[in-house]
Amino acid sequence: DIVMTQSPDSLAVSLGERATIDCKSSQSLLYSNNKNYLAWYQQKPGHPPKMLIYWASTRESGVPDRFSGSGSGTDFTLTISSLQAEDVALYYCQQYYSGPYSFGQGTRLEIK
């Protein structure tokens, strides 16, 4: 099974500043079609996760462009370019390269 590890576990960033969350997979998520099988989600208390990014860097429709995903192979990053108050949440990465699909442990993002 593929193990996903996020860092840090929690992060405090000032409003308007950049926030970055890293995700490492135990094996490469890059398939022969040159796509990375990785997604990012945002979860606010009492709500289901909301998909932000898929294929490692494709933003889901309606997601603000301050959210971006990058990386390839085993190392990936979610970047929020200018933190807004509504971005306070838990963030998860998820691999769908092979079953069973698996998630990182989550990163809690707060305002400094």
Add this chain to the structure above:
Amino acid sequence: QVQLRESGPGLVKPSETLSLTCTVSGGSINNYYWIWIRQPPGKGLEFIGYVYYTGRTSYNPSLKSRITISIETSKNQFSLKLTSVTAADTAVYYCARLGEDGDGYFPLWGQGAQVTVSS
């Protein structure tokens, strides 16, 4: 737009069977993969398994011996049964849908159903 809603008992006794149903509204259940995911209190997300509209299934090996996921296309519903539950099965259970073409990301989620295992 397509919406998912989980339903079922919120309290299950230890050793009994947890049963949940997900109702798909605003669109057809056909031609998609449908998933169950759970989140224990204060913890992360765990993939349980999926069912294709044809009835083909795939389960997380860690739960495979206790899981059955089924689909009723005529009712636009799919279901989860988890047998021999323990307190460790207490969680919010989400139903969700895989991406277009069966790509394994989850763009659509239900609101979740809290299930507590307790006598």
